[in-house]
Amino acid sequence: MSAEPQEGAGPQRDVVPPVDPTGTETAPLDVVVVTGLSGSGKNTAGRVLEDLGFYVVDNLPPALLQPMVELGARGDLRRFAAIVDVRSRAFSSDLQESIEALASAGHRPRVLYVHARDEVLVRRYESNRREHPLQGSGRLADGIAAERALLTGIAGDADLWVDTSDLNVHQLRATLENAFAREGHAPPLTATVLSFGFKYGLPLDADLVVDARFLPNPHWVPELRPRTGQDPAVRDFVLGQDDAGPFVDRYLDVLRLLLPGYRREGKRYLTLAVGCTGGKHRSVAIAEEFARRLAADGVQAVAQHRDLGRE
Structure with a gap:
């Protein structure tokens, strides 16, 4: 898959969902948190979810996840997706806490973890001549290794892993459509x-x-x-x-x-x-x-x- 590692160029909305300022009750939302390795195709995944009817926000700090979901639930949203990654520093523990809080509030959060092999990520970054967000003054491989270590906790809790190493954009779309295109509170098992x-x-x-x-x-x-x-x-x-x-x-x-x-x-x-x-x-x-x-x-x-x- 030729995913661009331009994690800041993904789906985003500049207009917040309509809100009833007098409302106090919030309906449960179908929430997908897209996270994973930089350059693995998270923004492509976000665009697919957007096409499936999700309201998608890119580069959302974990601390704002629950407020955004609650805001959408008071409006007319029923499907919300957020791309959350290492661009929000020290995000891992905060993200897990935010997901647990959403579940406790009655929402239906699911974590989509997008990843790829190291050599594939290196090739994608080199082809786009971009710097890894954790690279700093070191090598690209150092940034990828640091990100893998940082993501260990949330990766283990993910509901769906997608390895994009050998997928093109059409295959990634088919995989996500197969997983998320269905409506209902208890989706069937997907094989x-x-x-x-x-x-x-x-x-x-x-x-x-x-x-x-x-x-x-x-x-x-x-x-x-x-x-x-x-x-x-x-x-x-x-x-x-x-x-x-x-x-x-x-x-x-x-x-x-x-x-x-x-x-x-x-x-x-x-x-x-x-x-x-x-x-x-x-x-x-x-x-x-x-x-x-x-x-x-x-x-x-x-x-x-x-x-x-x-x-």
């Missing part, structure tokens, strides 16, 4: 089935990892080698193996056991990572099949392919 190649490393945000390397590799079939797991011939080859059907069936049985428990525990987002050697054939076909079968079971499921085309 992302992510194919990947083990030789490129495990996805950092995977909740469950499935290894498809036990299946015969289409790479060794000359007519299938240049194709991908989205090609019908490769898909039929992978899913037509004797072990493939029972494997998918039994793992779906495991998921059907897990998903109700995840919902009871308040988990709303699940990333199921399916890996093969290079992320081109087996994992792609299996991930597509998992997503299709989960959708047939009524789960909000989308297939994404991290390493497709990477070779």
Whole structure:
């Protein structure tokens, strides 16, 4: 994803929501706090939320989060999003306290944590010739490391992690729309089935990892080698193996056991990572099949392919 690390240029409103000065009761708001690493795409995420009907404020100090939400709740807002990051100094503990206060007041705060790999962040900053907000007189890598350390607490409490390292803006939009476009107080669990190649490393945000390397590799079939797991011939080859059907069936049985428990525990987002050697054939076909079968079971499921085309 080619996200610009211009964290000050994101969505913002200059006109505050209309307020009834005589009102004392506030209705609960759907609140999304967008935070994460500088240069990871928080402003792009904010623009997507704005398109989904959220009132979005950029670079909001944590201390102003609750007053802004209460102000909006007294008006006609029902969906509010704030981009909060290290530009507000010493923000981490203040942000966690503000989120807890919102929940205690009856609002529905969720934290969206946007991040990317270090080498991706470095490349984005170098391409835009901008300075990291925590870089100071040191190196860019020092600023990124300091920010990761500062964000440890809030990252662990996030409701949704989005790694934009290998996402373009359209894939990021699809991910956020899948997570936030629904109305209602209790959104259903959303599943992302992510194919990947083990030789490129495990996805950092995977909740469950499935290894498809036990299946015969289409790479060794000359007519299938240049194709991908989205090609019908490769898909039929992978899913037509004797072990493939029972494997998918039994793992779906495991998921059907897990998903109700995840919902009871308040988990709303699940990333199921399916890996093969290079992320081109087996994992792609299996991930597509998992997503299709989960959708047939009524789960909000989308297939994404991290390493497709990477070779």
